[in-house]
Amino acid sequence: MKMKKIICSLMISVLCFMTAISGVSAANTYDTNKLLDAADKVKAYYKKNGLTKYSTYEYYGQTYNNLGDYLNDMIAYEALGGEVEDDFDISDFESNLNGNISTVNALAKEIIVAKLLKKDPTNLTINGSSVNLVNELESKIDDKGCFGKKLGSNIDIWGLLALESVSSSKVQLVANHIASDINEDGGFWNFDYYDSTKKNSGCDVTGWGIEALSIAGKKQYSSTIQKAIGYLKEQQNDVGFPDYGSVNPDSQACAIEGLSVYNRDDLLNGLYNKNNSNQIDVLLNYQNTDTGSFWYNNAGEENRYATQDAARAMGTIINGSVIYKAIGYGNPDSTLTRVEVKPAQTPTQTENKNDSQSPKKDQTATAVKTGDNTSVTVFVSLSMISAGLFLVLRKENEKAC
Numbered sequence: 001m002k003m004k005k006i007i008c009s010l011m012i013s014v015l016c017f018m019t020a021i022s023g024v025s026a027a028n029t030y031d032t033n034k035l036l037d038a039a040d041k042v043k044a045y046y047k048k049n050g051l052t053k054y055s056t057y058e059y060y061g062q063t064y065n066n067l068g069d070y071l072n073d074m075i076a077y078e079a080l081g082g083e084v085e086d087d088f089d090i091s092d093f094e095s096n097l098n099g100n101i102s103t104v105n106a107l108a109k110e111i112i113v114a115k116l117l118k119k120d121p122t123n124l125t126i127n128g129s130s131v132n133l134v135n136e137l138e139s140k141i142d143d144k145g146c147f148g149k150k151l152g153s154n155i156d157i158w159g160l161l162a163l164e165s166v167s168s169s170k171v172q173l174v175a176n177h178i179a180s181d182i183n184e185d186g187g188f189w190n191f192d193y194y195d196s197t198k199k200n201s202g203c204d205v206t207g208w209g210i211e212a213l214s215i216a217g218k219k220q221y222s223s224t225i226q227k228a229i230g231y232l233k234e235q236q237n238d239v240g241f242p243d244y245g246s247v248n249p250d251s252q253a254c255a256i257e258g259l260s261v262y263n264r265d266d267l268l269n270g271l272y273n274k275n276n277s278n279q280i281d282v283l284l285n286y287q288n289t290d291t292g293s294f295w296y297n298n299a300g301e302e303n304r305y306a307t308q309d310a311a312r313a314m315g316t317i318i319n320g321s322v323i324y325k326a327i328g329y330g331n332p333d334s335t336l337t338r339v340e341v342k343p344a345q346t347p348t349q350t351e352n353k354n355d356s357q358s359p360k361k362d363q364t365a366t367a368v369k370t371g372d373n374t375s376v377t378v379f380v381s382l383s384m385i386s387a388g389l390f391l392v393l394r395k396e397n398e399k400a401c
Helices: 002-025 032-049 067-079 104-116 133-138 153-165 171-180 203-217 222-235 249-268 279-284 304-319 322-327 353-357 372-400
Strands: 056-059 062-065 124-126 129-131 189-191 199-201
Touching (some): 032 304, 067 104, 067 322, 104 133, 133 153, 153 171, 153 189, 153 203, 153 322, 171 203, 203 222, 222 249, 249 279, 249 304, 279 304
Antiparallel strands (some): 056 062
16 A cells, blocks of 8 residues: 555656646747737838828729738738737728628628728728628638639638638638638649639648648638648658749748647748758748848839738747737737846856856847757656656565565
C-alpha cells in the first residue's frame, strides 16, 4: 500500500510539472513587435493617403467603376484594427452601392463592409429605397449551396464569408458545398481565364477557403481544411507560397491569412518556415519601409492590391479574422500585444570591480522563446524524476527482501 502511495505521489508530481511546462510551450516564438511595427506603418499609410474613393470611368463606350478597391480598402483598414467610420468620411457609402448589387462578389463585400461600418445590411437606403443585401445574396444560392456553376469556388468563398458575418442560416449549406467542391489536389480554385472549363487551384483562393471553413467550423470541416493545408505545403517552394509561377505578396498574404485563422500558433511558431524564415517575414519583405505600402514587381512601387491583401493578412494575424469583427463575437484569437524590450543592465558604481568585469547575461527580450531550451528542460527534469522513482522502487524492493 505504501508503495502505491509513493508511485501515485510521483505521478501527480510529473503531471503537475508537465502542466507547468505546457504553459511555457504555448507562447509563440515569433517577434510580434516586428509584425506590429509593420502593421502600424501600413495603417499610417492609409491614414495619410486616404482610402480609395468610389468613382466611375468610361472605357470603349462602357462604364466601369472601382467598387472592388473601394470595398477592399475598408476591409483592410478594419482588419488592422482601424474604424473606418471614425477616421474617414463614409456619408456616401449607401449611395455608392446604387446599381452595384447584382453580383455575388459585390454583394458579399458590401455586406461585410456594412457590418464593419456598424450599419444594417438588411436595411440600407439605396436610391431612396430600403434594400436587404442579405436577402439579395441568399436568393442566389441554389439547393446545393452553390452561388452559380460558372463562378468558381473563389466567389463561393467570399459569399460564405459574407453569410458568416451576418450569422445566416445558409452558412452550413454553402460551407458544405465549398468543402465538397475542393479540387483533387486539395486546392480551392477559380476558372481559368482562357479556358472556362478548367479549374485552377491557387494558394490565394485556398487561403480564403481555409479561413471561411475555419470560421464555419474547424472540427466539422477539419478533413477538408487539412487537405487544403496539404495543398499549400505541396505548392510551397524554398521561399513561400507561389501563384502564377512565383511567390508574390498577394498569394503569400492570402495563404498565411487562412493558416492564421485555422491555427495562429502554428504560423507564429514556424511550422511553415522555409530556410529558417517565417512565412510572415516573407510577406513583410515586400513592404516599402518608408511609406508602409507594399510592392509587387519592384521595390519602391506602391501596389494597391498587394497593400490591401498584406494589410488584411497582418490584421488577421494580429486581431483574428475581420469576419469575427463584423460578427461582433466568437473570435478565438486574442489581440497580439507588444512585448516589452528590457535594455541590458550596465554596471553601477556600487558594484565591485570583479562584478563589473564578469560577463552579464543578455537581458533583452522580444518574445517568449520556446523550442530547444524547453525541450532540454523537459528532458533533464523528467530524467531526474525517473531517477528518483527508480531509487525509491529499489529501496522498497530491498526492504521487501
